[in-house]
Amino acid sequence: xxxxxxxxxxxxxxxxxxxxxxxxxxxxxxxxxxxxxxxxxxxxxxxxxxxxxxxxxxxxxxxxxxxxxxxxxxxxxxxxxxxxxxxxxxxxxxxxxxxxxxxxxxxxxxxxxxxxxxxxxxxxxxxxxxxxxxxxxxxxxxxxxxxxxxxxxxxxxxxxxxxxxxxxxxxxxxxxxxxxxxxxxxxxxxxxxxxxxxxxxxxxxxxxxxxxxxxxxxxxxxxxxxxxxxxxxxxxxxxxxxxxxxxxxxxxxxxxxxxxxxxxxxxxxxxxxxxxxxxxxxxxxxxxxxxxxxxxxxxxxxxxxxxxxxxxx
Amino acid sequence: xxxxxxxxxxxxxxxxxxxxxxxxxxxxxxxxxxxxxxxxxxxxxxxxxxxxxxxxxxxxxxxxxxxxxxxxxxxxxxx
Numbered sequence: 001x002x003x004x005x006x007x008x009x010x011x012x013x014x015x016x017x018x019x020x021x022x023x024x025x026x027x028x029x030x031x032x033x034x035x036x037x038x039x040x041x042x043x044x045x046x047x048x049x050x051x052x053x054x055x056x057x058x059x060x061x062x063x064x065x066x067x068x069x070x071x072x073x074x075x076x077x078x079x080x081x082x083x084x085x086x087x088x089x090x091x092x093x094x095x096x097x098x099x100x101x102x103x104x105x106x107x108x109x110x111x112x113x114x115x116x117x118x119x120x121x122x123x124x125x126x127x128x129x130x131x132x133x134x135x136x137x138x139x140x141x142x143x144x145x146x147x148x149x150x151x152x153x154x155x156x157x158x159x160x161x162x163x164x165x166x167x168x169x170x171x172x173x174x175x176x177x178x179x180x181x182x183x184x185x186x187x188x189x190x191x192x193x194x195x196x197x198x199x200x201x202x203x204x205x206x207x208x209x210x211x212x213x214x215x216x217x218x219x220x221x222x223x224x225x226x227x228x229x230x231x232x233x234x235x236x237x238x239x240x241x242x243x244x245x246x247x248x249x250x251x252x253x254x255x256x257x258x259x260x261x262x263x264x265x266x267x268x269x270x271x272x273x274x275x276x277x278x279x280x281x282x283x284x285x286x287x288x289x290x291x292x293x294x295x296x297x298x299x300x301x302x303x304x305x306x307x308x309x310x311x312x313x
Numbered sequence: 314x315x316x317x318x319x320x321x322x323x324x325x326x327x328x329x330x331x332x333x334x335x336x337x338x339x340x341x342x343x344x345x346x347x348x349x350x351x352x353x354x355x356x357x358x359x360x361x362x363x364x365x366x367x368x369x370x371x372x373x374x375x376x377x378x379x380x381x382x383x384x385x386x387x388x389x390x391x392x
Contacts (some may be wrong), residue, residue: 004351014337057365061373067375087371125349238339245366250360256355260347267335270376274384275324 006050006258007179011073014044018249019058019265023272025295026059026214026237027066028279034059035120035215035296037265046261052099052209053256056247062269063241067234069277075234077227081242083192088243091200095207096250113303116209120296120303123215128293130223168226176226184267185227185235196226199239206243206249214240215296326384333378 001012023034032054041051059090070076103109171299176191214236221232251257349387 005354006348018337021355057369061321061367061369064370064373065377065380070368078322103390245370248369249362249366252365254357255342257365259361259368260343260350262365262369263343264339266369266372267338267376270373271328271331274380277319 001264003261006046006054006261008045008258008261010044010261012260012264012312014040015261015264016268017266019062020272021268022265023062023066023269023274024276024279025272026062026269027069027276028060028233028291031267034213035116035300036062036211038116038209039300041261042113042303043305046258048112049256050261051098052112053251053254054258054261055246056206056244056251056256057259057262059240059244060248061189061266061272063237063244065270066273066277070234070237071276072300073230073234073277074184074236075230077182077231077235078238079180080182080185080195080221080225081238083180083195084239084289085242086200087196087199088203088206088239089246091203091205092207092247093203095204095209095251096247096254098208099251099256100254116303117179117300119205119209119216119301122250123219124296124300125262127219131293138221146285146310148205153196165226168223172226182225184232185225186274190225191245195225202239203243206240208212212300213243221224237294320380327380330383331380 002009007184017039022037025036026033037058038051038055041055042048065290067076074168099108099112102111171194172187172190174191174194176193178192179189180192180195198217198220202213202220204213205216206213217239218232218236221227221236223231227235248257252259350361353364354390
């Protein structure tokens with residue numbers, strides 16, 4: 001199929017399959033899936049500025065589906081999401097402006113590619129360490145229970161805790177006014193400024209690397225704000241829906257969106273998102289995070305392949 | 314375990330029906346949009362940006378309704 005706007009010829013079956021995979025991941029992990037969709041588009045030969053804008057557009061359609069599902073499951077903290085909207089949009093605009101600058105000086109593929117790799121590998125290493133530590137913590141507690149002659153406590157789907165919680169509590173104790181309580185997320189008080197900074201950074205990566213930047217925002221909400229994983233997944237998707245809509249509009253104005261590519265990819269993502277969202281009912285938070293670990297690495301691998309072989313052009 | 318098996322069976326059935334619907338949508342709608350969108354993209358970026366956003370939101374809402382109804386129908390059949 002010819003995609004006249006980006007000037008590429010791509011088999012739509014591949015696009016639908018990639019869309020389906022990122023849809024399942026989006027619904028399950030609460031991320032836009034740009035760590036896979038972006039590198040995949042790049043590997044199909046799409047120039048990096050179109051990768052960034054088009055990926056954002058396909059995420060708009062997908063996040064509507066997944067957000068509605070998560071809202072029905074009670075996983076969206078609307079108060080937290082509304083505080084994050086403005087700084088997210090400001091960050092997204094700054095990221096999009098940086099792409100424009102890089103387009104002018106002609107280093108966009110290289111800089112965005114390297115940026116992607118650094119971010120994805122860092123997240124993988126950190127999340128692997130944290131979720132492994134959390135599961136180890138559970139094993140140690142089970143051994144204690146067994147030694148005391150009691151049955152070990154099972155990891156329950158829908159429940160959550162983290163080995164990083166001491167750091168989270170320290171952040172929650174910071175008294176930088178104004179403070180806000182987030183009952184849906186079970187947080188008694190936290191500084192609005194912490195939320196604003198996290199939202200701005202998430203928005204920046206969304207505008208700069210494409211996608212909703214859920215791979216940054218979702219872990220940040222869990223580890224820094226102390227939001228339970230299931231609520232972080234749902235709230236992140238709501239945030240992605242808003243920031244990706246803005247990102248699509250601003251990137252389309254700058255000529256970085258091939259909307260036909262996005263529409264084709266989204267047909268696969270729509271069904272995948274439904275399946276992924278239902279899947280969260282069957283797993284414990286730490287297991288969801290551990291399952292997430294290898295995914296950003298796959299995206300990083302595809303980018304390295306594209307940069308090393310020059311296959312994308 | 315039974316719950317997961319039932320869940321997988323209903324998803325596979327839903328996927329089969331959805332694939333057929335998507336193939337029809339491809340040939341009936343998306344196939345013909347390419348040239349019109351390219352014309353908009355070259356002519357007026359503001360209109361293109363608005364149309365692009367409306368198209369993806371429209372498709373998102375439309376497909377969400379279809380997949381939800383499909384999932385409900387398939388699940389009620391398999392129960």
